[in-house]
Amino acid sequence: MILIWFIGILLAGGIACWIAARWSAPVCRWIALGATIADFVLSLALWVRSYPVNLLQQQEWLRQVNWNWFPDAGIHFHLAIDGLSLLLVVLTFFLGIVSVLASWTEIREGVGFFHLNLLWVLAGITGVFLAVDLFLFYFAWELMLIPMYFLIAIWGHERRVYAAVKFFLFTQLSGLLMLISILALYMIHHSATGVYTFEYSELIGTSMPLHTAIWVMLGFFIAFAVKLPMVPFHTWLPDAHTEASTAGSVILAGLLLKTGAYGLLRFVVPLFPAAAHWFSPIATVLAAIGIIYGAVLAFGQTDLKRLVAYTSVSHLGFVLLAIFVWNKLALEGALITIIAHGISTGALFVLVGGLQERIHTREMDRMGGLWHTIPRLSGAAMFFAMASIGLPGLGDFVGEFLILLGTYKVSVGLAVAAAIGVLASTLYGLKFIQRAFHGSNVHHWELHDLFAREVVIIAPMIVILLWLGLFPRPVLNTFVPAMQKLQEQAARQYQAYERGQP
């Protein structure tokens, strides 16, 4: 039942916010904050109670809810949680709190509708992480699109309409391709077993010829690769991230991209291991290209938000690489990267957003020497930039290091290419710090340093990154059982496929 609460609190909170905002905007903000905090506490409680997570000996999922929806068509309202989903849900609620706080003073128009969209997009994302019925998954996948569209289109910056429409069309097209694949899988499963079902655990054993599997997998893959984003499907991302409000950027970078990674982990490889194996050379090379390309483009930007946006392309390239390398080290690294990137990039967007609120520009040329006037904000930015370029001791480093190790076992060439990407990341990280914060204060900015509210947001993020960097065991312990199960399922499927080969 707790899974229903996760989503229900957000949905109800959103409506409550909308109604409350008719009388008072602060009340609306507090409701939104309360809803996200309540969910966060609930998810932490679930984590603590189910720790240490050991799925293999126990039941299939930590918690689940399974209701009939349209039983005739084999559709169930089936939510379930394992270690992987749990971590991502905790991250979702944490960044939910961050984004509510980050928009506390930024959003002044349409406050109620803003928070309605904010909480509903969080609900959609939670649904994506929890759904194990493919129909429900698609339902949630499409559902998170609309509030996100509004968040960009109404409260974004200058070119918001263009960015929002581009975002919508990219995800809509790729999502529909996934719908075709889901239905194809459903029909193939039906013709093999005579049972109509969208249930993940039943579809996972569907056997099909390799060439069919490749086509069906591609539908899923493209949907997730667009969200991730993988080069060459990334062009929506810089626009959307740059034009969205701070909260929108935090959610996009911290969570929405992660749904792509989650989909690859949860669906693409376990459902189609043979096809994924066949596809892995292409995917890993594209991932390596993305890592370097993202870093180089980030270096070329002068708009701070755009810079941070391109770093996402680079970091998520690591995740894609890890997923298609598919060994223990790489997958552990992928998970750490997913979480650490969510935190560090989220924090960078909060800081850049804060900066924009103060000086009304995101152009680096209009900055310089800000360290003199806002040392604490600059210090925090430095910290997160260092995290982002992979400074040892912080979360991103652990993730990328594990991925490089795992990749090295499979292909030295790819590992070298990815390492070059790490190198390139130092360039943009240092440029960011140098151009914006160091040097002399040529524009004579006199600004207010971090507000208490901003400190409340930033401080826990620093702590989490340090925790992930120094002692990631609890996170990995939660993830590993779920990961082993995914690996096992994929291996079993793959063996079945190999046996079928002449």
Next chain:
Amino acid sequence: MTTAGLIAILPLLLLSGTAVGLMLIISIHRSHRIALGLTLLGLAAAFGSLWISAEIVPQRVTSLLMIDQYALFYFGMVIAATIAVVGLAYGYLEQQAVEKEEFYILLLTAALGAAVLAASSHFVSFFLGLEVLSISLYALNAYIYPRKTALEAGIKYLVLAAASAAFLLFGMALIYAAVGTMEFGHMAELMMESAGPNRTLLLPGLAMIITGIAFKLALVPFHMWTPDVYQGAPPPVAAFIATVSKGGMFALLLRYFYRLELHNYGPVVVVFTIIAIASMLGSNLLALLQSNVKRILAYSSIAHMGYALVAFIASGELAVQAVTFYLVAYFVTIIGAFGVVTVLSNSEEDAESLEAYRGLFWRRPALAGVMTAMLLSLTGIPVTAGFIGKFYVVAAGASSSAWALIIILVVSSVIGAFYYLRVIFALYAGAPEDRGAEAAPRMALGSSVLVVLTVLLIWLGVYPAPLLHVIRAALPG
């Protein structure tokens, strides 16, 4: 005709009776309210009588009509949609400087024509139903006659519909010459015989009938009239043409097509495939150029007929269910969308330019919310009926491996998303501060129709199981 036969066609009798009664009452005393009340009463009675008829179906009523669960289901759709249109039209007509009462007579006869189409099993009833429908629509289109655009719509519809009816008649004649019968069941038997009918006559005949049908369904390349007529006609009438008129024709098409097993008939399938592809891509591309909401909705309705055709061509076990569900979802959505247009219109002009919708959300959030829901349903986003409809259509296509059609459906629906988003964006654009006092009069009845439609839209989108159950019971296979 037996008593059972009379009971079976009770809904049709009630519709005609109401139309006649209304005409008599108008000749004694003109009152918009009484006309409205009587119309709604008659429609409600006709709707209620569906359950009486359901007791004794299937029932063949002369050789012209076949009243079965399927026909009754479509009767229900036609009548319910007409009720919604009447509800919307009342407030709209109140503002117009024309005689109002005859509008309802015409609407009733048009609904009667559509219902006859849904039940027809004979070329004669096919043509009669079509003409009853069309002739009522000529007048309805031009109902607000002081407006030039309305006259243009009426004339355009008159000329083109008459031409297409001529095609249809010619096609029927050719087929009659080939097989020697006008009754669908008998025709099916003859066509299945080993010798087969004379194909040199049959094929041109089918082609002409398809032309006539495609005109009524506004499929590309027989769609030219649609944007102009939708733009000129009063919005409730546009909603009626887009739904009831097309729904009745689609019901007939499904019945005729499957009865004659035309899906095994290569050339016909090819023709429909081309028409479907052209409708999906053509309409969505043309709609990109529009900035008039009525025209956008017109192109959208063309596209949606194309989507429905995908399931229809796929003709797997899911096809009829999928098409029928799709039509229900489409009915709700299109009437809802035109409903918003209706409610926003005033005596001078209809709310058709995109400008009229700019920032609507900040002035009338409920109305903008309804419009958003309808547009999202047209896009096929979850929680709306359109999503389940699209899902069903793609599923029907997938079940018979019509991948090429599905891919085109996907691509064109993404193109479609673009212009729906433009309208949605307009709804939310503008600074929230300028909450000016709303000048437009509020239409209580129309607004409550919109509320019902929105609830229905979301209900069908979240829990379609009951409706699917009804559809499955009504439709064999």
